[in-house]
Amino acid sequence: MKILISNDDGIESRGIYELTKALKEIADVTVVAPLTEQSAVGHAITMKIPLRVTKHYKNGEFFGYAVTGTPADCIKIGMRNIIKFTPDLVVSGINHGSNTAINIIYSGTVSAAREAAIMDVPSIAISVTDHHPKHFEYACKVVKELALKVAEKGLKNGTMLNVNVPDLPEKDIAGVLITTQGKSKWDDIYEERVDPYGNNYYWLTGNLTEVDNHLGTDQFAIRNKYVSVTPIHFDLSDYETLEEMKNWNIEHENIIKEKI
């Protein structure tokens, strides 16, 4: 099995190091990751400035390729110009901090995996729930099991798995649940401050509110010490609203010549 690895915390983060070490036990791996931290970049891609790619070493040994771009850039250029073949699987992570509910939209970690899904390559995004995680062991165990399961079962084109693992030792993990994306979202607060020159500036802070108490969501799973595995896709069409809108009477044909 050939696996392409990326993340959004950057090639120097502990999470990608632990992930790479674990996946080497079951596959040939190549790391293509952002040179610098790219948290919350969403599905940004770099079009207006060129990208640079450099070889990156850890402990004197070649570790992978560092890209001066976003997680989605890493997957695109990784497949097109670095490995130059289609891997069996892309894995993004291990992210420091959970990517559940609305954070799936903002997450660079998820966008790397989603970019792979767009390119019809099965993919997994994996996160540990604390921003300063202490426990990568169970996440590594889960991702190896899921990688082998995806290889066995396949994933339909355009679908990826978003996995969140509580930051706990294995003995305290309650189990594994297949979940849906939760509805929790941020109650944003912009802290207003004044710089040394008398000008205002704003820091984004906030709390994740409207916590999902619904059994079956990603948020509910991790709050209850379960690993959460959510299949997600990128068909954003809202079919229910589409049907309702048929009654809005906005569709029409202009009186023109050449028709379809």
Added chain:
Amino acid sequence: MKILISNDDGIESRGIYELTKALKEIADVTVVAPLTEQSAVGHAITMKIPLRVTKHYKNGEFFGYAVTGTPADCIKIGMRNIIKFTPDLVVSGINHGSNTAINIIYSGTVSAAREAAIMDVPSIAISVTDHHPKHFEYACKVVKELALKVAEKGLKNGTMLNVNVPDLPEKDIAGVLITTQGKSKWDDIYEERVDPYGNNYYWLTGNLTEVDNHLGTDQFAIRNKYVSVTPIHFDLSDYETLEEMKNWNIEHENIIKEKI
């Protein structure tokens, strides 16, 4: 009606100027837009550096607020700290270039509208299909009609409208269709070049391939000179795969103490 306006081409672009002029005919508007171009930033938000907000003037008159961040930042800070109330509608655009099919994922224009939808405010993203558009008149007409229609009918929380208008004079527009997100995607090419110092760098280019010939998609509509109106949402859960995965036997309970 109170409307908050943003975009991703930046506060100086022609599209946001035309949009603002048009919407002033039917509503009180406030513009909060990126200071600089933010195309293809996806749903990036700014967390690691602070934001600045400045008043922006056009032709000596106050036009709106410029934010040193992304389109999603503009909506968040716009609602929380600038207008400080919940508008009736958010409109993002008029984008220079279409936002159909997979581009919905990459688009900053769409992410501004989606951020509003996340905040339970009805929203519309509007684009004209050419990167150097000549015709804003019909897009302005359509967005006014849709704004009034959304005010009348409502949109369920979390759903927005993604609108694409062919870059044509009104007499050549074929009509208006309600559509789904198309399946077309990019065949990426990274052009490799050498800088004056002998180092390689890469420019992203490519073509939108796998064109949707399916009647009913956004791509099909605009290719046939129709305005495309697509309702989209941000529940990314893939319910079909979720059901299939129930047979993967990955769900389990660890043998531990405290249960839910």
